[in-house]
Every structure is written in structure tokens, then in C-alpha cells.
Amino acid sequence: MQWWNRLRKHPKFHVYFSVLLLLTLCTVAFLWNLGSTGLVDETEPLFAEAARQMVVTGDWITPYFNGETRFDKPPLVYWLMAVGYQIFGTNEWAVRLPSALGAIALTLGCFWTLLYFGGSPSPEKEPKPRFWLTAWIGSALVTLNPQTLIWARTGVSDMLLSGCMGCALLCFFWGYASSVEGTGNREQGIAPRPRAADKAQGNARQDGNREKKKPGNIKLLPNKGYFAFYILTAFAVLAKGPVGIVIPGLTIFIFLLCVGRFWQVVREMGIFVGGAVFLVLTVPWYVLVILRNGQTYIDSFFGYHNFERFTGVVNGHGAPWFFYFGVVLVGCLPWSVYLPLAIARSMRFYKIVRLRFWKRSRLRKQPRSEQLGLFALCWFFSIFGFFTIAVTKLPSYTLPLIPAAAILVALYWSQIFTAIPKRPQRLIARQGAAVRPRAAERRATPRRRQGARERASSKRPAQAFEETSNDADLGTRTKTEGRGQKGQTDADREWDIHQDSGKKVAKEWGFLATGIFNALLLLVLAIVAFYSPNLIGYDPAAPNLGELFRQTGLHLRGGIIWGMVSGAIALLLLQPQIRRWILLANLLGFFAFIIFALMPASEFIDRERQLPLRELAATITQVQQPGEEIFMTGFKKPSLVFYTQRPVNFIGDKNSAIARLQQEPTNAPTLLLLAQPTTFANTFDLQPNQYENLGQRGAYQLIRLDKQILLNSPEQ
Known part of the structure; x- marks a missing residue:
């Protein structure tokens, strides 16, 4: 990390580089050629036309398509499209802009959250390199996957829902970690060690303040994080209905049960004021549309599009129970192959399998700012389990869990990708209490005690503690093989523990096996790309699509890109010292695939499949x-x-x-x-x-x- 130490002399570089990285990612993935292709049948034009009807008729309550009411979705996506029409004109750019904005918000939200909560407390005031790298990795993972890329460039409500719901959950964690009754520092998201008195009382700690709050006190006003959570959850309900509050509520409920702070957090969330804000934002439109359309709207929206989708198969969208395992694997390529490792590693640290809800003292003692990994686990499994139980299954239903999956993989890879610098010589005592000396040392005279310490330090390695799971877990106490040295702080010991943890994890058999699977999967993907013209089925709207696609040579580009990435990963696996760069090879390969294969292919398909219909539509308006x-x-x-x-x-x-x-x-x-x-x-x-x-x-x-x-x- 010598390059990092040189760059640390210029702190503004972190900000400049992060802004450049985020602008590049969001521009290429979400905004580049956003309106260059026409609307794709069958779903996208339904939303676009319903929004246009709102502008034409002035009726912003009841959505219409082709002269008939459209009760499939609430109005937020229509409203945003209609506003876009009035600003940018009635075009594809305005149709897809709400989806692109939702994806951009998710990217920024994950970056900002991982920047402050993606690492452990460190002996210095500024975030360590792992904080920045974790944030960069997480934002790249949120962006560079097929599901986010496709739905962020499609004018429907799915990406808007995912953006509102994902940002709402991230804001909840900000409010949870930085609450005045929490353990986090408002500026850094870094938690000091709990005081013994606070442990005994079981009350939350305050930064630099020993004052206790009574367990029964209920806060009237929520902090900024909680307040943003209520607003964004209301937007999620206006984007797609009750699922916008059910999924975040289920995630938060499971998380608070795991950490044993349910009623404590409920009291500090300002639930009465926040709930009032939520109701003020959501209820008026539902009341107005029901008053105007009556039982027809209730039966169509709440009955058919919500209850029946959960309990029965709607529009033939049925699938087996394991459907979403394949969807997550394919939809989050190329980094989804490391998701099982990241989940298993986080579950091992938080002891999810052996967790007893009546014995959660370990999680209660853990600073809130260090629980992002556990929160992402609850987020991922609540959405995955909810839609697995639902009878109607669509690939887009897993879109809201992508931020949680990206956070888990980013936390896992930050440990592998980062070489941690040597332990600083200057220790900050407030980061943790000193280790108690051994009993023999306490009984010895000062001179003998000093000699014993010197002999012990020469025989015993400094790194005497076993490794923890990932970057989010670095601030927790670990089991010791030895007692350490007198005067050594917890943060100092943890710094020693993880100096070479990235290299150790990169040598694990699980990581090696996953890397081999990664290379083989991309090789299969390259073969599929080469033969993709033969895999294109018959489409009445473009009967010769497969043969025409073969003539473009785009399938060769895609096959070559994935073949080169597969070969690069195989070479990296041969050298344990550089295996940490495998993720970068995956992301760069996908980035190249977007620019040189995917974007040109989408323009080709639009030209062959959708352009003829647009040309005849223009003829109709003339004749x-x-x-x-x-x-x-x-x-x-x-x-x-x-x-x-x-x-x-x-x-x-x-x-x-x-x-x-x-x-x-x-x-x-x-x-x-x-x-x-x-x-x-x-x-x-x-x-x-x-x-x-x-x-x-x-x-x-x-x-x-x-x-x-x-x-x-x-x-x-």
C-alpha cells in the first residue's frame, strides 16, 4: 500500500477520484444513450402512455392507457414521467429517467454508507484505505450487473421501487448507527468501546456523555436518518404499493430481533411523527383514487395485483421454489459467484446459525456502526424468502436485494483486496481498554514484571488472535491464544490481527474453488456468446433476427471479451499474491462488455425489431x-x-x-x-x-x- 500512503498526503484526491469514479459508472451504465433506442414492447409503452395521458387530460389521479383505466401500479412513476415530458418533451429519455435516477441514488447511497460503515474503528481519525476501497467496490457492484443495468434503462416502476426501498433501508441504518442513543460517532460512524457501567445498566451509550436515558422514554422527533427512511418508504409505497412498506418493515423487524434492540430502536425512531409523515405522503392519493373509481380499483389493485400475485399464479408467471437461486446467480454476474462465500463468512462471524434469541448479549454489546454486515444479511434473506414464498415469480422481484448482496460481497472483498498497513506506533487509549496483565506479572515485582514482559514479547508473536470474518467485523473483540502485552489496546490488537488477513483469505480453499468456478462460468458465457445467433428464437416481429445478428459480429466481441476475462482470472489464480485482483478483472470485463457488445447489440435489436413499427406509426399520423x-x-x-x-x-x-x-x-x-x-x-x-x-x-x-x-x- 505504498501508493496509498503517498496519496494520503493529498486528502482531496479521495474526493476527486470518488466523484470521477461515480460519474463514470453512472454515466456509462445509466445515462449513456438512454433515449437512443425506442420503447420496448410489451410493458414499457404501457407506463409511457399512461403518463402521457396524465399530461394530456390533466387527470393526475386515475391512470389510463388506450382509453381504459390502468390500475397495475400506483402513480409515482407516472408523475415523474409526466414531469419529464414537460421538461424534456415526450420522448424515451423522459420515460426512462426515473429508473436511471433510482439506480444512481442506489449507487450513491451504497457508496456513502460503505464509506463510513464499511470498516472497523481505526486508531486514526480519518477513514482507513479499506473504507474508501470498500465504498468503491460496493458502488461498482451495485452498478455492474445485468439486472441493475437492464431495469435502470427501462421505463417501468421496478427500478424506481428498488431505488426508493434500498435508499430507505440505508437511511434507516444511518439513523440506527448515528442515533444519539446509539454507539456511533455522527461524523465518522466510528463507535467507541462500551463502558462497564453502560454494560451493567443495559442502556445505550452517548458520545462523550455519561447521561443515561430511561428505557421507557420515547423520542418525539426522529433523527435525520430515520426521517429520510419514512419519506423514502412512502415513495416506495407510491411506486408499487404495499410491498414498499412490507419488505422494509420485514427487514428491520428481523434485524432488530437479531440484535435484541427492537423496543429500544422503536422508542428512538420517533415513530409517531414519522408515521404521520408517511401517512400524509401516501394516503391522500389512495383515498382520491378509491373515491373516484370505487370497488373497481380495490379489486384490481389490492386484490388482483397484490394479494393474488402472492397467493396464486398471475399471467402465467409461475416457477419452482428454487427459481430465484438461478435468477440471483445470472442477474448479478459476474460477481454473484462470490456471494455464497460472503454470506457464509458473515453468518459465521455473527453466529446466525447458532444464534439464540434469548442469548444475544454479544450482538447487544457490539457497536451499532459495526453491524452493517448483519443488516445486509437480514435485508437479503427477507426479500429472497418473501418472494420465494410468493407463488407468482418474476426475475425483477429480486432487484431490491441487489444492494444488500453488493454490500456483503464488498465487505468480503475489502478484506481480500486491501493490504492493511503496519500498526501505528502511537496508540489512542479511547479506542479500547488495556489488556489486563497475567496473574504472574501482577504478583511480580516491577523489575521482574518488566523482565517477564520482555521475555514474553520475544517468544510470543504479536498476532496472537484468531482472524475475524470481514471488514465490517474488525472492531469486535476476538478470542485470544495468548494474553497480549500489557498496555496494548483492543484496536491495537485488532490492527495486528488483520495485517495479512487479505492474503490469508485469498489462500483459503473456498476462495480458490470459487475462483475456479468463476473462470469456468465466464468461459461458458464466452461459448454462449459465440453461439448466441443460433440461440435466438423465432420472433414474428423480426423473423431473421438471428441471422442478421450473426452478420454484425457482435457475438464474437462478447465471446472474446469473456474469454479473455476467463483466461485472466485463471492466470491470477496461479499466483496467490495477486489473486485479490480477480474481482477487478470481473468488473473491468463487464464494463468492456457493456461498451463494446451490449450497447451496440441493444441498438441493433431496436433497429430490427422496434424501428419498423415507429416508422409506420409516423406514417399513420400523416395519412x-x-x-x-x-x-x-x-x-x-x-x-x-x-x-x-x-x-x-x-x-x-x-x-x-x-x-x-x-x-x-x-x-x-x-x-x-x-x-x-x-x-x-x-x-x-x-x-x-x-x-x-x-x-x-x-x-x-x-x-x-x-x-x-x-x-x-x-x-x-
Whole structure:
């Protein structure tokens, strides 16, 4: 770490480098070419058009799509899109900006939290290198994974929910760790050692203040962290409904049970004021939409889209109970392979498997600022377990657990990736109490005691204590093999313990086996990339998509990138001294994959699959006559409604078209029909001389048809 010691002479470099890193990550992953591709059918246009209808009609209470109410989701995502339309215009950038902002907020929140709580108390005032590195690693992990990348660039409510929920939980931990009744320092997030009197009383400690608070006292006002938690949880409820409070509440409940501070934290959270703020932000819209739509909204939103999704299969989205194991592995690649190691290591330290809820004195004594790893464990397992129990299963449901997974892996890797500098000579006594001398030393005369200490120090190694689990655990007391030296502080001993812990962990068999699996998995991914054109199934909207993709050569780029990363990891595994750079190789490989393969591939798919529909939508807006209706058959593409900004009748066959015309006849003698060219002859029994061809793009053809020809034709 000589390079770090040189950089520490310039403290502002930390800030400048962090800002540059975060700007680069967020710009490339979330903002670069955000609006360069069209809306992707089938879900994204539903949100975009509902928001546009709010701007057009001025009705900001009831969402509508294509003339019908849309009760799938609450209004927050629609409101943000509508505001974006008024600022940036009605375009794809405004549609996807709320999702991008949610992902950016998660990245910043994880970075800031890990910066202050991602390490242990240190004998110096400023954060140690591990704090900064842990924060950099954590922010990179939150950003560089397929799930975050895809949903942050998609205009739906999933990423907004994850951003609000994730930031709410991070704010809760800030409030928990920096509470005046907690153990944390407000500025550094560093906890001093508990005083014996505080242990005996069982009360929380205050920084530099011995005053005790009565257990029954309830705080009226929450601190800043708790207050932000209430606001962001309200936003989560407005983003996707009751799940926005159920998941954070479940996570916090499990965490507080584990640490044995449930009622203490409830008293200090200012729950009455915070609850009032939460209700003021969430209840008004739900009351207004129920008053306007009545039982229809209650049955649709609360009944169908919430209760039935949990208890039954909705829209055919069923899957086996182990579905999310594969989703997390694939959705968090390439770093998800180290998640089991990180979980196991944290569980071993916090003794989750053997934890007895009636014997939690160890966790109660532990400073709050050192419990980020335990909080991330509760966060991860509460979401994973909740949606595993739910009957309806979708890949996007695991999106809110990605910040917790990233924190766990960052805490694990910070120990491997960081070489801790030698123990400082100057000790700060307030970081911990001195170790008591052995009984023989206490009975000896001062001269004999000094000689015994010198002989003991020459025979006994300084690092006489066993290793703890990860960076978040460095500040806890560990079991000793020897008593240490007289006058040595707890923080000083811990500093000795972990000087070479990163190298030790890198040599463990579990880490080595996971690294080998990492290299093999990326090799398989490279092979899949090479053969990806053959794996693309038939798509009626782009029948030749696989062959056209082969001609671009993008599959070769992706295969080469992952093959090179796999080879680099294999080489790193051969040298134990440099194995710590495996994670960096994974992240750089994924970063290169985004720039050179994934972004060009998304533009290619948009050009072949979505662009023809947008071009015909532009044609419709130019040729449509007054009162002329638009029909689409063979496809159900909601993006046609958004790009034409007109109602579209989605029909299944000729009979449904006739029924629609007979139900609500219009004065216009013709209609516009969009379908595949073969549909007109096979489904509608039309000859080329019976309709006017207005344009053909890709798999779509637009015609103008006389209504009487359709109405007079025999039904099938």
C-alpha cells in the first residue's frame, strides 16, 4: 500500500477520484444513450402512455392507457414521467429517467454508507484505505450487473421501487448507527468501546456523555436518518404499493430481533411523527383514487395485483421454489459467484446459525456502526424468502436485494483486496481498554514484571488472535491464544490481527474453488456468446433476427471479451499474491462488455425489431383521415399507441374486427389496418385490389380498407 500512503498526503484526491469514479459508472451504465433506442414492447409503452395521458387530460389521479383505466401500479412513476415530458418533451429519455435516477441514488447511497460503515474503528481519525476501497467496490457492484443495468434503462416502476426501498433501508441504518442513543460517532460512524457501567445498566451509550436515558422514554422527533427512511418508504409505497412498506418493515423487524434492540430502536425512531409523515405522503392519493373509481380499483389493485400475485399464479408467471437461486446467480454476474462465500463468512462471524434469541448479549454489546454486515444479511434473506414464498415469480422481484448482496460481497472483498498497513506506533487509549496483565506479572515485582514482559514479547508473536470474518467485523473483540502485552489496546490488537488477513483469505480453499468456478462460468458465457445467433428464437416481429445478428459480429466481441476475462482470472489464480485482483478483472470485463457488445447489440435489436413499427406509426399520423380508426391484428404492440398518440384497437381475428365495427360505428368509411402481409390474405380473405397499401416496414404492413368490404364478407 505504498501508493496509498503517498496519496494520503493529498486528502482531496479521495474526493476527486470518488466523484470521477461515480460519474463514470453512472454515466456509462445509466445515462449513456438512454433515449437512443425506442420503447420496448410489451410493458414499457404501457407506463409511457399512461403518463402521457396524465399530461394530456390533466387527470393526475386515475391512470389510463388506450382509453381504459390502468390500475397495475400506483402513480409515482407516472408523475415523474409526466414531469419529464414537460421538461424534456415526450420522448424515451423522459420515460426512462426515473429508473436511471433510482439506480444512481442506489449507487450513491451504497457508496456513502460503505464509506463510513464499511470498516472497523481505526486508531486514526480519518477513514482507513479499506473504507474508501470498500465504498468503491460496493458502488461498482451495485452498478455492474445485468439486472441493475437492464431495469435502470427501462421505463417501468421496478427500478424506481428498488431505488426508493434500498435508499430507505440505508437511511434507516444511518439513523440506527448515528442515533444519539446509539454507539456511533455522527461524523465518522466510528463507535467507541462500551463502558462497564453502560454494560451493567443495559442502556445505550452517548458520545462523550455519561447521561443515561430511561428505557421507557420515547423520542418525539426522529433523527435525520430515520426521517429520510419514512419519506423514502412512502415513495416506495407510491411506486408499487404495499410491498414498499412490507419488505422494509420485514427487514428491520428481523434485524432488530437479531440484535435484541427492537423496543429500544422503536422508542428512538420517533415513530409517531414519522408515521404521520408517511401517512400524509401516501394516503391522500389512495383515498382520491378509491373515491373516484370505487370497488373497481380495490379489486384490481389490492386484490388482483397484490394479494393474488402472492397467493396464486398471475399471467402465467409461475416457477419452482428454487427459481430465484438461478435468477440471483445470472442477474448479478459476474460477481454473484462470490456471494455464497460472503454470506457464509458473515453468518459465521455473527453466529446466525447458532444464534439464540434469548442469548444475544454479544450482538447487544457490539457497536451499532459495526453491524452493517448483519443488516445486509437480514435485508437479503427477507426479500429472497418473501418472494420465494410468493407463488407468482418474476426475475425483477429480486432487484431490491441487489444492494444488500453488493454490500456483503464488498465487505468480503475489502478484506481480500486491501493490504492493511503496519500498526501505528502511537496508540489512542479511547479506542479500547488495556489488556489486563497475567496473574504472574501482577504478583511480580516491577523489575521482574518488566523482565517477564520482555521475555514474553520475544517468544510470543504479536498476532496472537484468531482472524475475524470481514471488514465490517474488525472492531469486535476476538478470542485470544495468548494474553497480549500489557498496555496494548483492543484496536491495537485488532490492527495486528488483520495485517495479512487479505492474503490469508485469498489462500483459503473456498476462495480458490470459487475462483475456479468463476473462470469456468465466464468461459461458458464466452461459448454462449459465440453461439448466441443460433440461440435466438423465432420472433414474428423480426423473423431473421438471428441471422442478421450473426452478420454484425457482435457475438464474437462478447465471446472474446469473456474469454479473455476467463483466461485472466485463471492466470491470477496461479499466483496467490495477486489473486485479490480477480474481482477487478470481473468488473473491468463487464464494463468492456457493456461498451463494446451490449450497447451496440441493444441498438441493433431496436433497429430490427422496434424501428419498423415507429416508422409506420409516423406514417399513420400523416395519412390518417378524420374519424378513421386504427386496427392492429397478429400483434399487440402498445408502443403503437404511444408513438401515434391515438387509440388503437387490438383485435385477434376477422370476427373480432367485425364485432368492433358493429358495436361502435363511425362516420369514416375506411379504417387503417396494421398486420403481417400474409394476414390480409389468410385471415381477412382480402385480395390486393381490395385495399390500399400505405407502407411496409420489416414484418409489418399498413393498409387502408373500406369498412363495407369487411362488414359484407362472411364471418369465419
